[in-house]
Amino acid sequence: MRAVRCHELTGPSALRVDDDVPDPSPGPGQILLEVQAAGVNFPDVLLTRGKYQFKPTLPFSPGGEAAGVVRALGPGVTTLAVGDRVATTVLHGAFAELLVAPELATVKLPAAVSAHVGAATLLTYATTYHALVDRAQLTAGESLLVLGAAGGVGLAAVELGKLLGARVIAAASSEDKLALCRQHGADDTIDYSREDLKERVKELTRGNGVDVIYDPVGGAYAEPALRSIAWQGRYLVVGFAAGEIPRIPLNLTLLKGCQIVGVFWGQFAMRQPAQNRANGERLLGWVAEGKLAPHVDDVLPFARAGEALERLEGRTVKGKLVLTP
Numbered sequence: 001m002r003a004v005r006c007h008e009l010t011g012p013s014a015l016r017v018d019d020d021v022p023d024p025s026p027g028p029g030q031i032l033l034e035v036q037a038a039g040v041n042f043p044d045v046l047l048t049r050g051k052y053q054f055k056p057t058l059p060f061s062p063g064g065e066a067a068g069v070v071r072a073l074g075p076g077v078t079t080l081a082v083g084d085r086v087a088t089t090v091l092h093g094a095f096a097e098l099l100v101a102p103e104l105a106t107v108k109l110p111a112a113v114s115a116h117v118g119a120a121t122l123l124t125y126a127t128t129y130h131a132l133v134d135r136a137q138l139t140a141g142e143s144l145l146v147l148g149a150a151g152g153v154g155l156a157a158v159e160l161g162k163l164l165g166a167r168v169i170a171a172a173s174s175e176d177k178l179a180l181c182r183q184h185g186a187d188d189t190i191d192y193s194r195e196d197l198k199e200r201v202k203e204l205t206r207g208n209g210v211d212v213i214y215d216p217v218g219g220a221y222a223e224p225a226l227r228s229i230a231w232q233g234r235y236l237v238v239g240f241a242a243g244e245i246p247r248i249p250l251n252l253t254l255l256k257g258c259q260i261v262g263v264f265w266g267q268f269a270m271r272q273p274a275q276n277r278a279n280g281e282r283l284l285g286w287v288a289e290g291k292l293a294p295h296v297d298d299v300l301p302f303a304r305a306g307e308a309l310e311r312l313e314g315r316t317v318k319g320k321l322v323l324t325p
Contacts, residue, residue, distance in 0.1 A: 063094025140165025295319030
């Protein structure tokens with residue numbers, strides 16, 4: 001089969017398409033997927049630089065989510081059949097024509113959801129659903145501040161926050177990104193490239209602060225965001241797209257009576273696969289009903305995988321990029 005593989009840990013430029021990769025075979029509890037589309041996510045960039053939580057053996061294929069058609073079943077698979085259209089998540093390997101994935105990490109695609117959209121949904125929206133519902137217990141009427149709001153998980157947080165009944169404040173680095181956030185439901189926006197994040201939140205909330213902060217960015221915005229949190233608020237640590245892991249003065253948690261809550265969706269998916277699968281089914285159902293609208297910024301062939309990751313690393317992507325064989 002053909003697959004995009006990383007041959008050295010020097011970043012996206014190390015990716016190339018190999019034509020002679022052996023076809024994989026499904027084992028117990030696994031399915032073999034013919035990949036029609038694969039989502040591109042920030043962990044893929046970190047994998048190519050050896051900076052993610054795990055380090056696959058070189059050479060390896062990045063890619064944590066894909067959509068396509070089931071071509072074979074491993075022993076013990078009972079909830080899926082050959083020919084089913086599905087979406088799935090894996091640790092890596094989705095940038096390939098064929099992919100072995102766990103049955104419990106695979107969800108049937110509703111007829112109304114295309115492979116491109118299916119490949120752009122599970123990882124970002126499942127991460128965000130887990131963050132807002134399972135970890136923060138966001139309720140209708142609360143306020144939600146989303147940092148990096150025009151990115152993949154950011155837009156997912158804007159849409160899901162609005163669907164859950166929250167007042168959504170989207171923060172991003174340019175007006176065109178904020179315009180996209182408003183299209184996806186943001187009630188208010190902050191351009192933190194030219195506005196003071198803390199003061200603007202204070203102004204928008206009449207000094208009360210925000211109940212929940214969704215932060216996939218980290219870096220210099222983390223502390224001013226935390227300083228803008230409401231009494232007994234919840235600060236969700238989702239990732240560090242800025243590249244810098246912030247150092248937070250812990251006295252702020254005392255003064256605000258707030259929580260800093262870690263969101264490690266990958267571990268949740270492995271430890272509680274049935275609940276994660278149910279979350280995925282619910283999310284794709286909402287997509288099919290038009291309640292969620294994942295934004296696909298561009299669709300590129302495997303040969304341009306390096307470019308896709310470079311665009312993601314350079315923070316020029318709005319929503320998601322998708323690769324196709």
